[in-house]
Amino acid sequence: MAVHDGTLIKLDDVRKQFGDVVAVEGIDFDVRQGEFFTLVGPSGCGKTTTLRMISGFEQPTEGQVRIDGRGMTAIPPEGRDTNLVFQHLSLFPHMTVGENVGYGLKKTGVEAAERDERIREYLELVGLEGFNDRNPSELSGGQQQRVALARALVNEPAVLLLDEPLSSLDRKLRKRMQVELRQIHEKTQGSFFYVTHDQEVAMTLSDRIAVMNEGRIEQIGPPEEIYRDPASEFVAGFIGDTNLFDAEVVDRDGSDVVRVGGPDGFVVPSNGASGGVTVSVRPEDFTLVGDDGDFIGEVKERYFQGDQTNFVVDVDLDIDEVQVVVQGREGGVDTGETVSVAVVEGAPVVF
Numbered sequence: 001m002a003v004h005d006g007t008l009i010k011l012d013d014v015r016k017q018f019g020d021v022v023a024v025e026g027i028d029f030d031v032r033q034g035e036f037f038t039l040v041g042p043s044g045c046g047k048t049t050t051l052r053m054i055s056g057f058e059q060p061t062e063g064q065v066r067i068d069g070r071g072m073t074a075i076p077p078e079g080r081d082t083n084l085v086f087q088h089l090s091l092f093p094h095m096t097v098g099e100n101v102g103y104g105l106k107k108t109g110v111e112a113a114e115r116d117e118r119i120r121e122y123l124e125l126v127g128l129e130g131f132n133d134r135n136p137s138e139l140s141g142g143q144q145q146r147v148a149l150a151r152a153l154v155n156e157p158a159v160l161l162l163d164e165p166l167s168s169l170d171r172k173l174r175k176r177m178q179v180e181l182r183q184i185h186e187k188t189q190g191s192f193f194y195v196t197h198d199q200e201v202a203m204t205l206s207d208r209i210a211v212m213n214e215g216r217i218e219q220i221g222p223p224e225e226i227y228r229d230p231a232s233e234f235v236a237g238f239i240g241d242t243n244l245f246d247a248e249v250v251d252r253d254g255s256d257v258v259r260v261g262g263p264d265g266f267v268v269p270s271n272g273a274s275g276g277v278t279v280s281v282r283p284e285d286f287t288l289v290g291d292d293g294d295f296i297g298e299v300k301e302r303y304f305q306g307d308q309t310n311f312v313v314d315v316d317l318d319i320d321e322v323q324v325v326v327q328g329r330e331g332g333v334d335t336g337e338t339v340s341v342a343v344v345e346g347a348p349v350v351f
Ligand SMILES: Nc1ncnc2c1ncn2[C@@H]1O[C@H](COP(=O)(O)OP(=O)(O)O)[C@@H](O)[C@H]1O
Pocket: 018, 021, 022, 023, 041, 042, 043, 044, 045, 046, 047, 048, 049, 050
């Protein structure tokens, strides 16, 4: 029975306990048809356990997983319309690339001619046309991972489940595979459920992200929303870099503002908060100006990174220092220099 509101996977108050360890605390989310949905969070927060409950290799202690409207409780992994790609490759070493990709098709009785056609189509999709007769051992790590992808996609599952599939690749290859994964997703129009601890990968690839921490989901939304409007201190710190300041809501001329760093620091709108708060300011939401900024400081450290330059600026306020990032060629300030720092209006977030 298919549902028609575009929801493909639905988790309802799903909880998983191993002995005394609560791995997943009661989570809810929907993955929509055709969506690239990423579950991101630190190591040990419950991502793999969540994915394994969707694939059927684990059963929830409480709650329910639905796929396409069907409760999955009694459905074993092989009865679910999902396929899995892991971090550690699991190609069959004694089979050729083509045999690896066609393995699932053969098992379900797809005849040879159609099988060959589908193998060709999916090897082309992952950029490995003509690789049919190679052995996995003759391929690079990135190529092997693409074969694993082709093998998981070839029988066109309703959902492709990916558990840190790029973690074992070096940075350059990882970046290239990110672009390719996104393109593969667009071409297949399939639903991808992706698990990673790497917030950069999550931001680059996803239509929507769920940020997980200690078995709970802290926020679900499109990457930009999560980055610009984090729902918690944890999300602000985990997704991207940020400055977190303890601050106080005070009265200024009859209205509430948040004062950061004491009387000589800067103020931001309180947005209804009161008492002690935490303020998050992204490094790119501070700018270094000639003068007339919000406060002054001295450049303590400077890290040139090519496309951007990171600064640590010492300030003589109730906060010790601020991290500032300057894009492009505008980072020509040296350590020891006094700078005026301005806050981009509307950018700070108050918790
Ligand atoms: N089979 C298991 N038995 C006992 N504890 C487990 C088992 N699988 C996972 N855990 C525990 O559940 C928590 C979440 O693990 P996992 O889902 O693998 O996290 P992640 O994938 O986010 O790194 C961890 O504390 C882990 O040690």
